[in-house]
Amino acid sequence: MSECIVITSGKGGVGKTTTCANIGAGLALSGRRTVVVDADIGLRNLDVVMGLENRIVYDLVHAIEGECKLTQALIRDKRVEGLYLLPAAQTRDKNAVKPEDMKKLVASLKEDFDYVLIDCPAGIEQGFRNSIAGADRALLVTTPEVSAIRDADRIIGLLEAHEIPEPKLIINRYRPGMVQRGDMMNKEDILEILAIDLIGLIPDHEDVIISANRGLPAVFDPRSEVGRAFMRITGRVQGHQLPFPSMEEDTTFWGTFKRWMGLAPLREVV
């Protein structure tokens, strides 16, 4: 049975696109046929984060307007079996697409794929309505900041109103050291306030910027801590029960030394 999952946040810049690229690649790595759809018409970015920007000929708007076949607009990611990207149009307005069009598009993609992931644009206007139109469920990305959590709360309300049940939360850019010092809200605080379930906790790490520089999602690197955190989300998305490793900073002498040397930024205890 195939499924359409929208990745949304309300606030911009919290890591939706990175999350979408990594979960998409992660699902393909676990053998599921996956297509990631960039729904940010006019400001496409998922192609760049995935390193596929040079191969775009047709895009989502071409496919919807019938200028090409849907399969022609899909870009195959050669690094892993069964991963495809449907890029957004860059020079069109977001009103070029309507929720009805997206519903039809998602329905035909679901015939061919196990998972359809939608990278939702920031905001709560047309782009958001388009993104959730064909979605069966939602993943909500936030960071441990007042503004991002406020927007996440608003999105929870809107998803409820559109009858998309029980969104799951991904907390991005988590800094265990700051949490321990009392300078960052911990995950329990955030979950208590939003009253939803956690599906992923992503540490704040340089890997994310490096992987975006290279156009290579972190899940492709098994040594990347961020990549492993995204792989656990991928497992949970498929219904596996996986533990949340504790992310306390190792404050012993050796821990500090290793962190200094860039060897062990965070300790993982499963």
Add this chain to the structure above:
Amino acid sequence: MLAFLQRFLAGPPTSSQNAKQRLKLLLIHDQVDLSQAQLDMMRDEILDVINRYMDIDQSGVEFRLNRSEGQVALISSVPVRRVTARAS
């Protein structure tokens, strides 16, 4: 006094506690679409009414919105010094 001592011993709130408190208030006001200033006006009007019937301790009045499980409740505690029964 005990509360004061506890606060004294715990030191100033951490920035994450600040964030959590601000966020809680913000979400409540977002949900009911009522600002803190409007809430204060409502409190003053309600206290005026109570004042007509009772002698209350203004400094001990508690009046706030609370949210749990998506539901907003108005929580108020008004210490009464004595009932000033007046013939209406």
